[in-house]
Amino acid sequence: xxxxxxxxxxxxxxxxxxxxxxxxxxxxxxGATASDxxxxxxxxxxxxxxxxxxxxxxxxxxxxxxxxLAVPLPVLPEVLRRVDAVAPTCRLTDAVSVKVAVADAVxxxxxxxxxxxxxxxxxxxxxxxxxxxxxxxxxAAWVVxxxxxxxxxxxxxxxxxxxxxxxxxxxxAADEHDLAVAKVSHLPHLFAAVLAAVGAxxxxxxxxxxxxxxxxxxxxxxxxxxxxxxxxxxGNRDALLAAVDDALGRLGAMRGALASTGGLAATVRAxxxxxxxxxxxxxxxxxxxxxxxxxxxxxxxxxxxxxxxxVGWG
Amino acid sequence: xxxxxxxxxxxxxxxxxxxxxxxxxxxxxxGATASDxxxxxxxxxxxxxxxxxxxxxxxxxxxxxxxxLAVPLPVLPEVLRRVDAVAPTCRLTDAVSVKVAVADAVxxxxxxxxxxxxxxxxxxxxxxxxxxxxxxxxxAAWVVxxxxxxxxxxxxxxxxxxxxxxxxxxxxAADEHDLAVAKVSHLPHLFAAVLAAVGAxxxxxxxxxxxxxxxxxxxxxxxxxxxxxxxxxxGNRDALLAAVDDALGRLGAMRGALASTGGLAATVRAxxxxxxxxxxxxxxxxxxxxxxxxxxxxxxxxxxxxxxxxVGWG
Numbered sequence: 001x002x003x004x005x006x007x008x009x010x011x012x013x014x015x016x017x018x019x020x021x022x023x024x025x026x027x028x029x030x031g032a033t034a035s036d037x038x039x040x041x042x043x044x045x046x047x048x049x050x051x052x053x054x055x056x057x058x059x060x061x062x063x064x065x066x067x068x069l070a071v072p073l074p075v076l077p078e079v080l081r082r083v084d085a086v087a088p089t090c091r092l093t094d095a096v097s098v099k100v101a102v103a104d105a106v107x108x109x110x111x112x113x114x115x116x117x118x119x120x121x122x123x124x125x126x127x128x129x130x131x132x133x134x135x136x137x138x139x140a141a142w143v144v145x146x147x148x149x150x151x152x153x154x155x156x157x158x159x160x161x162x163x164x165x166x167x168x169x170x171x172x173a174a175d176e177h178d179l180a181v182a183k184v185s186h187l188p189h190l191f192a193a194v195l196a197a198v199g200a201x202x203x204x205x206x207x208x209x210x211x212x213x214x215x216x217x218x219x220x221x222x223x224x225x226x227x228x229x230x231x232x233x234x235g236n237r238d239a240l241l242a243a244v245d246d247a248l249g250r251l252g253a254m255r256g257a258l259a260s261t262g263g264l265a266a267t268v269r270a271x272x273x274x275x276x277x278x279x280x281x282x283x284x285x286x287x288x289x290x291x292x293x294x295x296x297x298x299x300x301x302x303x304x305x306x307x308x309x310x311v312g313w314g
Numbered sequence: 315x316x317x318x319x320x321x322x323x324x325x326x327x328x329x330x331x332x333x334x335x336x337x338x339x340x341x342x343x344x345g346a347t348a349s350d351x352x353x354x355x356x357x358x359x360x361x362x363x364x365x366x367x368x369x370x371x372x373x374x375x376x377x378x379x380x381x382x383l384a385v386p387l388p389v390l391p392e393v394l395r396r397v398d399a400v401a402p403t404c405r406l407t408d409a410v411s412v413k414v415a416v417a418d419a420v421x422x423x424x425x426x427x428x429x430x431x432x433x434x435x436x437x438x439x440x441x442x443x444x445x446x447x448x449x450x451x452x453x454a455a456w457v458v459x460x461x462x463x464x465x466x467x468x469x470x471x472x473x474x475x476x477x478x479x480x481x482x483x484x485x486x487a488a489d490e491h492d493l494a495v496a497k498v499s500h501l502p503h504l505f506a507a508v509l510a511a512v513g514a515x516x517x518x519x520x521x522x523x524x525x526x527x528x529x530x531x532x533x534x535x536x537x538x539x540x541x542x543x544x545x546x547x548x549g550n551r552d553a554l555l556a557a558v559d560d561a562l563g564r565l566g567a568m569r570g571a572l573a574s575t576g577g578l579a580a581t582v583r584a585x586x587x588x589x590x591x592x593x594x595x596x597x598x599x600x601x602x603x604x605x606x607x608x609x610x611x612x613x614x615x616x617x618x619x620x621x622x623x624x625v626g627w628g
Contacts, residue, residue: 121526141524170523177524184513184525188532190578191505193585194564198557199498200588205621208595209484210455210491211498212435214535215592218502221528222589226582237576243512244569250508251565255558262551264504268540271507274514275536278529281522307519 003027004091004157005065007056009079011038011049013123014095015070016132018165019047024134025164028065032056033129034075041129053079054086061087066157068118069094073101073235080109091151093118093158097181098236099145099174116154117145117174119181120167127228138166141309146171146300152291155300159310168286168309171300175239182239187247189229190240192222286311317341318405318471321374321381323393325352325363327437328409329384330446332479333361338448339478342379346370347443348389355443367393368400375401380471382432383408387415387549394423405465407432407472411495412550413459413488430468431459431488433495434481441542452480455623460485460614466605469614473624482600482623485614489553496553501561503543504554506536600625 006022008015008031015031019042022029030048032055033039042049050056060067067090071079076096083090092113096102099117106115122140124131142162144155159169172180196219199207221229233240254267286309291300303310320336322329322345329345333356336343344362346369347353356363364370374381381404385393390410397404406427410416413431420429436454438445456476458469473483486494510533513521535543547554568581600623605614617624 121524141526143524170520172520176518176520180521180524183515183521184529187512188509188528190565190568190581191509191532192528192589193581194561194568195502195505196586196588196592197564197581197584198501198560198588200591201497201560204490204619205591205595206484206486206490206618207494207497208592209598209618209621209623210435210457210494211592212455214502214506215498217531217534218505219585219589219592220531222585223593224586226579226586229582230578233578233582234576237572241569241572244565244572246512246515247508248562248565248569250511251504251558251562254504254508255555255562258551258555258558262548264544264547265540267504267507267511268543268547270511271533271536272510272538272540274510274512275506275533277514277519278510278522278525278533279537281519284523304520304523305518307523309523 004160005029005063006161007031007060007065007067008070009053009056009067010070011042011129012070013127013131014120015068016042016129017134017136018068018070018095019049020132020134021137021165022161023047027164030056030059038129053082057082057087057090060090064091066091066093066154066161068161069096072096072231073098076102076105077109080105083113084110088112089114091154091157092116093154095120097232099143099177101235103145103147103174114151114154116150116158118158118162119143119177120162120165135166137162140167141170142167143170143172143177143304145174145177146297146304147173148297150297152296155291163312168284168311170304170309172304173301176301176305178236178239179242182236182243186233186236186240187243189221189224189233190244191247192219195219196222281307284308288312288314290314318474319343319374319377319379320475321345321370321379322384323367323370323381324384325356325443326384327441327445328434329382330356330443331448331450332382332384332409333363334446334448335451335479336475337361341478344370344373352443367396371397371401371404374404378405380405380407380468380475382475383410386545387412390416390419391423394419397427398424402426403428405468405471406430407468409434411546413457413491415549417459417461417488428465428468430464430472432472432476433457433491434476434479449480451476454481455484456481457484457486457491457618459488459491460611460618461487462611464611466610469605477626482598482625484618484623486618487615490615490619492550492553493556496550496557500547500550500554501557503535503538503547504558505561506533509533510536595621598622602626602628604628
């Protein structure tokens, strides 16, 4: 296993946790943040984090370190312009929750970077350096993009960083990742919002007084800060539209059956089967792979498609 | 407080828990079940439960006991015919999860009964006598129907039974109850089913491999036995259609906004506000009331509408 140094741009919940986790794993780590206050907090905790993004990137270029972009999507173009100016061919990954939009931004603003997208599927309702911790990624799925044409050597860097942080690696094409998270993460947030709005609609509180665990669970993520939900969902618009339309089609068919025959069996049984399939798909065993040869990336994508994860080199 | 005797028809999860809870509270209790096996189990646990419904009802008529119907909705007409034949003017309540359909059935099959509908909002995924327990109703909301024209003396009987079982009493008109549970209980089951089906749709398991807590929580109740969900939702068809149409309207508006401007703020903020209103409405303080005079039932309904509960006599 290489022990490649890691440069993290952004020191919020994800970037801050990544700095701590990689440090704990014995890596040389440093970073940069746009916020004086954040840099101060990070330095007080013993981390080499400043506010000079160019300096951090230059050091990465000099040492062939892996650069991880852990900044919100809207800030990405600005950061990528610095990458292109200071570390144009660096090893580059990211921790943003959508993958097609990030790949497009990299192609546009830092086209020479050796880029492999990433998405550690971990988070809390909190944000900022103080909310981070070095175990945030333990046992999480960490998606590593496996589109054709990318640099296998950088793919291995990103996978090894994920393992060092305690995650399992789920390889996926960028567009398949975006559709998957639209279905299982973004759509659940929208459903929770609509369910909470229906329950609270009207003038009286009787529905809320009668709400029990099915409502509590079904609306839990509606308690997340709206800004976080909006950043996540709006950044994945195309895939989310597809997921919403799938859901609307099923709801429309259900509505029709309820109005005509009064029967809900098809809806309820499909949902039960889906939930059981999810329960069975949890905690994949994990496979060990070699990545070499022209078919390597296609093989990686197949591992993710069958719900499995890569846990080490074979 | 009266210590009225209680006759429970049906000895499954709800009826069996009710027999145990009322017994624990010092009431004289007996019951009947259609199942030999259930009657045997209940007797082995020391309860006076047989398979002769007529005999149980006759004893209730003789002692002016409160009869509680804890049988599934489809079985209700048959049981109500026995009530009308053997204990036609008895004090009668029920523990079925819809209230308009039950009131209609009583008006049709046992019109002379002194009926006040009830719905203890408690349950587990399990069923049958063995799954029951005497603390099932502790801290639960127990809806007691408060439609005009009912017998206030029987209303008090039902309220006192609910308190004896550890519940708080939420008064509500039958139709308002049905719409409320459609919104906060039945719709969440349908949303969970559709969400689980969307997540499990297609040939690959990548979405399920990436599903985390938002999906787990949003689909939890899709794990309930389909028969239970169908009995509950299909029995509340009219109110459920109204709730589904409300939800579809909101989802349609959200879909339109996502497709046109890409903005989801209205949906997400309304959901966040709804969830916060629910959180604030939990654990009502509880009020003590007198029920007398012509406005008593209207006053009771107002208590439920403002999300409060009755916890004793004032």
